[in-house]
Amino acid sequence: MAIDDRTTAQPPAGTAPSPTEGRSTWGALRPLFLRIHFYAGLLIAPLLLVAATSGLLYALSFQAEKVLYRHELQVPVGDRVLPLSEQVDAAREAHPDGTVTAVWPSSEDGATTRVLMSSPTVEEGKSLAVFVDPYTAEVRGDLPSYGSSGALPLRTWLSEFHANLQLGELGRNYSEMAASWMWVVALGGLALWIGRKRTAKRALVLPERGPTSRRRTLSWHGSVGLWAVTGLVILSATGLTWSRYAGENIDAVQSQLGGATPTVSATLDGAAADGGTGHEGHGTAHHTAPAPTGPDVGIDKAVEAARGAGVAGRIAVTLPAEGKGYVVKETDTQFPVHLDSVAVDPADGTVIDELRFADYPVLAKLTRFGIDAHMGVLFGLANQLVLAVLMVALILLIVWGYRMWWLRRPTQERKLSAGRPMPRGAWRKVPVTLLLPLAAATALVGWFVPMLGVSLLVFLAVDVTLGLVARARARSRGAAA
DSSP states (O other), X not given: OOOOOOTTSOOOTXXXXXXXXXXSHHHHHHHHHHHHHHHHHHHHHHHHHHXXXXXXXXXXXXXXXXXXXXXXXXXXXXXXXXXHHHHHHHHHHHOTTSEEEEEEOOOSXXXXXXXXXXXXXXXXXXXXXXXXXXXXXXXXXXXXXXXXXXXOHHHHHHHHHHHHTTOTTTTXXXXXXXXXXXXHHHHHHHHHHHTSOBSOTHHHHSOOOSSOSHHHHHHHXXXXXXXXXXXXXXXXHHHHHTSSHHHHXXXXXXXXXXXXXXXXXXXXXXXXXXXXXXXXXXXOOOOOOOOOOSOOOOHHHHHHHHHHTTOXXXXXXXXXXXXXXXEEEEOBOSSSOBOOEEEEOTTTOOXXXXXXXXXXXXXXXXXXXXXXXXHTOSSTHHHHHHHHHHHHHHHHHHHHHHHHHHHTSOTTTOXXXXXXXXXXXXXXXXXXXXXXXXXHHHHHHHHHSHHHHHHHHHHHHHHXXXXXXXXHHHHHHHXXX
């Protein structure tokens, strides 16, 4: 994503240098922005390229799953939907070694009911999803399922590869590094692109036509980046909420501001419910808990009670455990969302607690929207297409950035050389009254987003070392001469 421009480079068509650029605040900041944008784009771009490619495949996996697993997901529409209890019994009979933890009733004509089980046949953190024909109680098959969105094996694998390269906790460092820098590179590129003086406003938003050249590549890089920057910043911010280090800081701030996601209380003695983190969309495992020993009205009565309380449509039912009741949640994340939930006493089918999405704190709502948008479920297919377009744009921005870096190489010196960054010492041109607040803000952001702060220090140390080496070589050549 590097716009590796130089102050001496010829601007794109319709662009003219500012006559006061050297004396303005922006004229002082621009070389510093160029140097940071160059190094960040050059060194972080490979991580962003992996994230963009895997993100593109993930966005397309929603529709691919419908085709790949159509036998499990779809059935011919019948005359009558059987009670949920009969469908659950069929799943139990097919998998007697599993323990039913939740049920997702068929939400539309021709869709199967999904019975989720904890089972020794699936790895920890995942559930066994048993697909049952709601009209005949025929078991259509079973697949490992992950998360509150019900990701099946294809989407689960791509999601985990996108998050950690299938390397577990160690691999999460890659995605956190990419998310930590993407907003910096995107906003820095936006400032550089908008900061150019133009004789034609069209050159800001539309790429230049004409013969292939570095100038045309820069025009495409800047224009497409301008259109994509908002989406890329949102993806970066929402991605950081799931990260290991920055995510902890974000959760702490959100809790301090009263924005933690509330949960409905299913505790039968009326104790307060456990707090949520707001990251349920990232994948929620269903754990086996002791089965209740008291009376149970059954899942059908519980769902009926929930419908009486206004919780209907696309729902998920968590079965009761010892000391807990049924939890019935709406799961329609497509805007406008329907995410109300109730807890039902299994002894008599009365509603013991209600939680309406309208009552969520504002920050919790924004977190929910951000997570669902990042996952591609907020607006359904439209959301997935937007994600795919953003990922294609990011891939192109990276390719164009590397192309400009390559085209700027001094071919007269060495055939295998590459483009150079802005000269060192750009920070010296920044006024002290601006440099000190900028340094303080950078330190604060670097502390809050540790991967950004640590890598920035590494970049600085390497750059200083290279500068000292270059200076020593220059002195040696001068002494030899």
